Amino acid sequence: xxxxxxxGGGLVQPGGSLRLSCAASGFTFxxxxxxxxxxxxxxxxEWISGIIGSGTSTFYADSVKGRFxxxxxxxxNTLYLEMNSLRAEDTAVYYCGKGGSTYSFDYWGQGILVxxxx
Amino acid sequence: xxxxxxxxxxxxxxxxxxxLTCGLSSGSVSTSYYPSWYQQTPGQAPRTLIYSxxxxxSGVPDRFSxxxxxxxxxxxxxxxxxxxxxDYYCMLYLGSGIFVFGTGTKVTVL
Numbered sequence: 769x770x771x772x773x774x775x776g777g778g779l780v781q782p783g784g785s786l787r788l789s790c791a792a793s794g795f796t797f798x799x800x801x802x803x804x805x806x807x808x809x810x811x812x813x814e815w816i817s818g819i820i821g822s823g824t825s826t827f828y829a830d831s832v833k834g835r836f837x838x839x840x841x842x843x844x845n846t847l848y849l850e851m852n853s854l855r856a857e858d859t860a861v862y863y864c865g866k867g868g869s870t871y872s873f874d875y876w877g878q879g880i881l882v883x884x885x886x
Numbered sequence: 887x888x889x890x891x892x893x894x895x896x897x898x899x900x901x902x903x904x905x906l907t908c909g910l911s912s913g914s915v916s917t918s919y920y921p922s923w924y925q926q927t928p929g930q931a932p933r934t935l936i937y938s939x940x941x942x943x944s945g946v947p948d949r950f951s952x953x954x955x956x957x958x959x960x961x962x963x964x965x966x967x968x969x970x971x972x973d974y975y976c977m978l979y980l981g982s983g984i985f986v987f988g989t990g991t992k993v994t995v996l
Contacts, residue, residue, distance in 0.1 A: 827983030872937035
């Protein structure tokens with residue numbers, strides 16, 4: 769059974785940094801793209817970043833490009849999102865997701881709240 | 887900037903049918919965008935319903951179906967049930983590893 773367990777959220781001051789983790793189990797982690805999605809309070813879903821199975825290619829939405837870095841450790845079956853220069857508008861629940869068979873998600877993490885506030 | 891538009895809300899009677907659509911601010915949605923659909927209830931993670939236009943995800947009831955209608959992707963719920971009351975989001979693949987979600991549709995069953 770596929771599980772994605774997220775950790776690392778919390779309260780951070782504007783301009784600060786935070787690293788999210790997503791520990792995967794139940795599938796061959798290195799064989800699948802992984803992605804991050806966020807949802808600001810009361811708002812819709814926003815795709816923000818993706819990484820292919822090997823980790824050699826990464827992709828970002830314009831809203832986070834240059835500030836956020838996605839990475840993965842296939843030896844630890846873990847996905848990461850390093851978030852720098854955080855702004856109030858980055859406040860959201862962040863979800864990790866496993867890439868599905870064709871440009872979709874098939875499994876999701878439980879979500880974790882990141883609050884950027886002084 | 888690419889904007890993906892969905893109806894803000896829909897109401898459907900129990901047992902009724904509702905079709906949600908997913909359109910592009912400029913251009914038509916085709917299978918080349920690999921439209922997918924997600925259901926989300928408040929406080930919960932999204933659940934994958936449909937991928938690659940019309941393929942149902944594992945465990946999804948067959949009352950959910952996906953298609954292309956005209957120049958939009960569509961999600962049809964046939965025989966709506968009370969627990970279908972949720973927010974629904976489409977997602978399109980724009981190429982080069984980039985995705986975009988639609989604005990979301992709130993479905994009420996009453």
